[in-house]
Amino acid sequence: MSDALYHEALMALAKDPAHAAPLGPADGVTVDNPLCGDRVTLAGRIADGKFVDIRHKVRGCALCQAAAAALARALEGRPVAALAAAESDLETALAGGAPPAPWAAFGPVARHKSRFDCVRLPFSAVKRLVSGT
């Protein structure tokens, strides 16, 4: 039986080691999903208006891991405005639309509303990083 949600591209993102790092709570901002206990710790900085040295540690599901990996790749070296663009692409996927890669990989999540928070959690972490809260 195939599983449309956990397709090859999404699982590849979930296992993408590019920006994953063994972060501790003191290394960055940490956000939790109180419903499931998932946790994203995100580190990095903004220099000259661009995201630099973005790293993440996800204690969460494959969807959350994939979203964190996709987001880190989408932001690294890019202007802060890239965050809004990435979020727009993800929301397009969740609404059943057809965003560009890598966000197209999240299209099947649109049929599972209970999982929306899983893929949104890394965005909450980046927003806290940007706002400094």
Add this chain to the structure above:
Amino acid sequence: MSFDAAALRARFPIFAGRETRLAYLDSGASAQTPDAVLDAVRTFETSRRANVKRGVHALAEAATEAYATARGRVAAYLSAPSEETIFTAGCTAAINLVAHAFGATLGPGDEIVVSDLEHHSNLVPWQMLAARTGATLRFLDVDGEGRIVPAKFAARTKLVALAHVSNVTGAILDVPAIVAEAKAVGARVLLDGAQRAPHGPLDAPGLGVDFYAISGHKTFAPHGVGALWMKAELIEALPPFLGGGEMIARVTREGFVPARGPAKFEAGTPPIGAAIGLGAACAWLAGLDWPAIAAHEMRLTQRLLDGLAAVPGARVLGPKGLQARAPVVSFDLEGAHPHDVCQIMDRFGVALRGGHHCAQPLHARFDLAGSTRASLALYCEDADIDLFFDGLAEAKRVLT
């Protein structure tokens, strides 16, 4: 009585007329509802619906009688007197009721004992009480099999509040040991019976405890109702929790005199239809062949335990055997997140629960964020266990 699993399952309309089998293994979250309960609720809502205890017209009389009958049925299921059985909005509400009513007798230095495996509903109310009163919380340890380890209590212990059955590990509490230690220091005992009540009638007073809380929706009844058995002396002695209509004997501008009996703790209009459903559930359950059902549930539990033991990377978070355990089996699958496991198994028609199951301290004890749980009920059959392992194999293939 003879036991026929298929005939029992046929009493639950939700399983009928499906193209593919629903392997419902999430009864620990919400059990399904049999026709006897649905019929009772429908009969009430369509032919007896009115408020209770406040009207003299025929419908009000009928509703009041049905509500009283339901109380009697729930009380009988708990082997308790009706006048000691309080309807609540659920098990959580029942525990909060005790946390406020009994909690009003506590002060700084008093101790409340809980454990590391409590559902948040039997932990957070006591944390809130401790913050209000200055009382302190003490946690009993949980061993590697997910069992609460009894211990001696301090003289300042006023209440011991524990799960009768863990909603994660399925371990059944050693109640006699806990009660003996509590009585040795004069402490009251509350049991959270949410996961015990769905598995047959019980003798709450005979356990030697002082408070026993159950959930309606986990006991095959509608959501939004539960029950609390409380000793008569405590009903008499403790102050009411919520104030409002029905919980008073008399009200003046200067104050009020509380009602006596369960009404003292049933302010406002109760969840009448749901309570009648819970009464119907208890009456229906009381008529079943529980030795046979227990043997059936335990045989399926053994299949789960044996099968999981053969899955590389799977770790059961509870007793490995059937002794003093309920049909609740939680596990960790190395390298796979519980929500992903549940999502994939859903495609096989298997309904499971993934996450921390409102027991975060226990998962912290096991160094996990969450786990995957299969919780059985009397309507489960071998075909459900077959689907469980089919789905688990696929989850393992995709995720690990």
